[in-house]
Amino acid sequence: MGEQIVNILLVEDDEVDVMNVKRAFKKNNVTNPLFVCNNGLEAIEFLTQRLASNPAEVPRIILLDLNMPKMGGIEFLRELRKNNELKNISVFVMTTSNEDRDKVDAYNLNVAGYILKPLSMERFIEAVSTLNNYWKLCEFPE
Ligand SMILES: [Mg+2]
DSSP states (O other): OOOOOOOEEEEOSOHHHHHHHHHHHHHTTOOSOEEEESSHHHHHHHHHHHHHHOGGGSOSEEEEOSOOSSSOHHHHHHHHHHSTTTTTOEEEEEESOOOHHHHHHHHHTTOSEEEEOOSSHHHHHHHHHHHHHHHHHOOOOO
């Protein structure tokens, strides 16, 4: 217990938001390896490749943006949940979309949380701190 290295995948098309997540990780001393894909399609490819090459290191947690080119977050979730070996990944939506439709769709696809991107960096750092405390508390299967 406690020795597991939980890989995290960030699916986000906005470079500034990617930088903000990295910054918030640093500020909170989050040491989990962080992988980044820029849209849903890229993320599906990354995960299926990982599954084939190194199944023990498939990310357990995904931080997911919704509005992205090629494949958005909701479509990505649909693909993810269809895949027997990937469907158990915990997904936290991090988005600027306050649309009820997106929230309903996301929770129907079993997201662990739906987080509106806060406006200030300070609050964003707090949000990542809360997430970090949450996944540090969780045990994951080998
Ligand atoms: Mg976006």
